[in-house]
Amino acid sequence: MAEPLKVGLAGLGTVGTAVVHLLQQGRDKLIARCGRPIEIAALSARSRGKKRGIDLKKFRWVADPVALARDPAIDVLVEVIGGAGDPARRAVETALRAGKPVVTANKALLARHGDQLAALAERHRVALNFEASVAGGIPIIKTLREGLNGSSFTRIYGILNGTCNYILSRMEQDRLAFADCLRNAQALGYAEADPSFDVEGHDTAQKLAILASLAFGTKVDPDAIYVEGISSITLADLDAAAELGYRVKLLGVAVRTEAGIEQRVHPTMVPKESAIAQVMGVTNAVTVDAEGLAPITLVGPGAGGMATASAVVSDLADIARGVCSPPFGRPADRMTAVRKAPMQRHEGGYYIRLLARDRPGSAATIARRLAQQQISIESIVQRHEVPPRGNGQSERSGEPVPVILITYATTEDAVRKALAAVRRDRVISGRPQVIRIEKN
Numbered sequence: 001m002a003e004p005l006k007v008g009l010a011g012l013g014t015v016g017t018a019v020v021h022l023l024q025q026g027r028d029k030l031i032a033r034c035g036r037p038i039e040i041a042a043l044s045a046r047s048r049g050k051k052r053g054i055d056l057k058k059f060r061w062v063a064d065p066v067a068l069a070r071d072p073a074i075d076v077l078v079e080v081i082g083g084a085g086d087p088a089r090r091a092v093e094t095a096l097r098a099g100k101p102v103v104t105a106n107k108a109l110l111a112r113h114g115d116q117l118a119a120l121a122e123r124h125r126v127a128l129n130f131e132a133s134v135a136g137g138i139p140i141i142k143t144l145r146e147g148l149n150g151s152s153f154t155r156i157y158g159i160l161n162g163t164c165n166y167i168l169s170r171m172e173q174d175r176l177a178f179a180d181c182l183r184n185a186q187a188l189g190y191a192e193a194d195p196s197f198d199v200e201g202h203d204t205a206q207k208l209a210i211l212a213s214l215a216f217g218t219k220v221d222p223d224a225i226y227v228e229g230i231s232s233i234t235l236a237d238l239d240a241a242a243e244l245g246y247r248v249k250l251l252g253v254a255v256r257t258e259a260g261i262e263q264r265v266h267p268t269m270v271p272k273e274s275a276i277a278q279v280m281g282v283t284n285a286v287t288v289d290a291e292g293l294a295p296i297t298l299v300g301p302g303a304g305g306m307a308t309a310s311a312v313v314s315d316l317a318d319i320a321r322g323v324c325s326p327p328f329g330r331p332a333d334r335m336t337a338v339r340k341a342p343m344q345r346h347e348g349g350y351y352i353r354l355l356a357r358d359r360p361g362s363a364a365t366i367a368r369r370l371a372q373q374q375i376s377i378e379s380i381v382q383r384h385e386v387p388p389r390g391n392g393q394s395e396r397s398g399e400p401v402p403v404i405l406i407t408y409a410t411t412e413d414a415v416r417k418a419l420a421a422v423r424r425d426r427v428i429s430g431r432p433q434v435i436r437i438e439k440n
């Protein structure tokens with residue numbers, strides 16, 4: 001049998017320990033598929049004494065992940081420490097400079113330094129594989145880089161954060177408020193103690209930056225992404241969406257437009273019958289639109305030790321077979337700077353929920369301000385809250401009246417200008433809620 005591929009594993013948390021289990025359980029299958037064993041030669045993590053459910057005595061321990069990266073006894077580094085800084089970054093760079101391929105699950109590192117690391121891997125003629133960094137167990141990186149590498153992509157969008165999709169699903173199914181669902185997600189271990197990175201859309205943005213680069217051949221640039229999270233979404237929005245034939249999802253969307261590449265993360269209304277609308281709970285999904293091809297949607301587990309480890313091991317299997325693809329599907333010097341389409345020029349339908357002051361002329365003023373920006377209304381729902389009979393109040397209580405508008409395609413700029421004018425006119429209370437609509 002051919003020589004084993006010797007792995008240095010840096011990081012023994014959720015993903016790292018699952019990689020150890022999967023390599024042990026799948027040993028024979030991997031030999032059959034790759035023609036050689038894949039074996040762990042050495043491990044590294046912060047604390048040697050921690051209980052991890054694996055027999056550490058079987059493996060050599062290297063305290064410093066950077067030393068592990070240059071260790072002559074390893075052929076490949078698996079980096080599952082996380083974070084855009086050191087020691088993850090230095091370990092990855094050290095391995096590549098030493099001519100060792102790298103497998104990583106680290107979206108933060110790739111979103112920040114992806115093009116530079118791709119160039120380094122290319123210079124040293126080694127693989128840099130990162131299937132696990134986006135949508136965990138869903139093989140979307142390979143799909144873009146290899147499976148569809150003859151295609152011309154027009155749009156890629158998806159549910160890339162299981163925590164947000166879990167919260168939105170629970171809100172809808174169990175009629176709970178955002179804060180209750182967030183607490184629930186934290187209790188189940190789906191959300192961090194500080195959930196802002198997930199719920200404010202930044203996790204999705206890092207993943208979208210990687211996908212956009214693969215799809216459009218641009219440098220990885222998370223700063224080119226417009227980001228909005230889900231914390232302002234209410235049950236009233238979900239109910240209104242359902243009534244109008246939509247469901248609300250936090251989507252990451254990258255689209256090729258005439259103005260450049262539009263990259264955005266925000267709560268989005270998607271048609272209820274679309275494939276992406278069916279995806280509930282912590283599950284992830286990615287839809288790819290390419291010229292001459294009906295949309296392709298991949299659905300599956302976006303996180304969790306075993307799902308993520310399956311992507312890591314698949315990347316290792318490629319290396320064991322000698323496969324070395326350019327990390328972002330093209331030579332690093334062919335990755336172009338992102339021509340960023342400004343968000344103001346985004347075109348699409350909008351859901352707008354306003355609290356109109358209950359006084360004569362409010363509705364006419366709102367309609368006039370929208371018309372001034374050439375915004376046409378597809379549907380309008382005005383909800384008068386009718387107090388229970390016999391309480392002595394008139395039917396119109398003087399409270400602001402929720403007004404829900406769905407617009408035909410318009411621009412972000414027009415919507416922002418119209419709503420700013422409506423606020424200046426003082427015909428609404430509070431801030432308008434705006435949710436963009438994504439058609440399939």
Ligand SMILES: NC(=O)c1ccc[n+]([C@@H]2O[C@H](COP(=O)([O-])OP(=O)(O)OC[C@H]3O[C@@H](n4cnc5c(N)ncnc54)[C@H](OP(=O)(O)O)[C@@H]3O)[C@@H](O)[C@H]2O)c1
Pocket residue numbers: 010011012013014015016044045046047048050065079080081082083086087105106107108132133136302303304305308
């Ligand atoms: N968890 C998922 O479902 C998932 C899904 C997709 C991608 N990922 C990505 O996979 C990577 C790992 O995630 P995870 O959930 O497995 O993280 P984790 O459970 O927090 O594990 C991190 C590991 O890195 C080690 N580590 C941290 N700082 C270190 C340092 N300075 N030196 C040496 N080792 C250090 C820790 O050591 P100790 O154990 O000794 O503290 C731990 O073993 C991240 O990039 C993450 O974004 C995770």
